[in-house]
Amino acid sequence: MIEATFRPIDRWPEPLGHPRRSMFKRGHYTATLTLLERELSHLGAKNVVIQVDLREDQIKVDGWPKAGVRWGDHPGVIVAFDSKHGPLKYATAEFDRWEDNLRGIAKGLEALRMVDRYGITKRGEQYTGWKALPAAGETEQSQIDRGRGLIADYHGVNAALRATHPDHGGDPEDFMAVQAARKADQ
Numbered sequence: 054m055i056e057a058t059f060r061p062i063d064r065w066p067e068p069l070g071h072p073r074r075s076m077f078k079r080g081h082y083t084a085t086l087t088l089l090e091r092e093l094s095h096l097g098a099k100n101v102v103i104q105v106d107l108r109e110d111q112i113k114v115d116g117w118p119k120a121g122v123r124w125g126d127h128p129g130v131i132v133a134f135d136s137k138h139g140p141l142k143y144a145t146a147e148f149d150r151w152e153d154n155l156r157g158i159a160k161g162l163e164a165l166r167m168v169d170r171y172g173i174t175k176r177g178e179q180y181t182g183w184k185a186l187p188a189a190g191e192t193e194q195s196q197i198d199r200g201r202g203l204i205a206d207y208h209g210v211n212a213a214l215r216a217t218h219p220d221h222g223g224d225p226e227d228f229m230a231v232q233a234a235r236k237a238d239q
Contacts, residue, residue: 055090057101058116058220061108065129066144072128075153085156089132092162096180097137100228102219104131105151116220130154133225138180140229193233200234203227210235 093101105118106125113119129146132155143158168179200213207213213231217223 055086055093055101057103059107059112059118060102060104060116060219060225061112062104062106062127062129062131063225065127065146066131069127069129069146072146072149075148075150075156077148077153077156081156082152085152085159088163089155089159092159092166093134095166096134096141096162098134099136100218100220101132101134102225103155104133105129124151128154130158132158135232136180138177140232141180196230197234197237199227200230200232201238203231204234 106127106129107118107122108125111119111122127146128149128151129144130151131142131144133140133142135141143161145154145157145161147157148154165179168174169177173179203217204210204213207216210231214228214235215221217227217231219225219228
């Protein structure tokens with residue numbers, strides 16, 4: 054099974070439009086997870102976080118949604134992870150069901166991988182535009198500085214990474230700031 058943690062959507066990146074009915078067949082959630090797992094493995098993905106319209110109390114300790122929970126009204130999905138191309142983040146609310154939006158992201162990752170497969174690129178350039186950006190209004194340098202502050206507060210890189218990791222209830226933006234500082238200081 055895919056190693057991922059579900060979390061509530063912390064901030065949707067754009068105004069929610071009018072989602073349309075899906076073009077995907079219903080009931081293919083297991084196939085979606087299999088496809089997503091395959092594509093993430095090709096990217097060397099680690100620290101996978103899937104954000105959906107759930108509250109924290111609707112998510113089990115293992116990071117997966119509780120059975121029988123009522124999902125919120127927002128169908129959007131955000132998938133963020135560390136990869137061999139750096140931190141990447143994908144979001145969509147194109148369809149009216151979160152499961153279909155998750156499938157859309159998985160199919161999109163598959164399509165991006167085809168760009169390499171067909172020889173159009175060789176070094177993953179197609180992922181450059183999807184790199185996770187600093188929080189709104191934050192420059193790369195201020196993100197690094199904030200990460201350095203978190204490292205100092207937690208008395209080391211590893212402690213700061215553990216404390217800010219989304220899998221342990223940390224803030225994803227703090228986690229990315231610590232990673233940016235670690236990378237800048239290597």
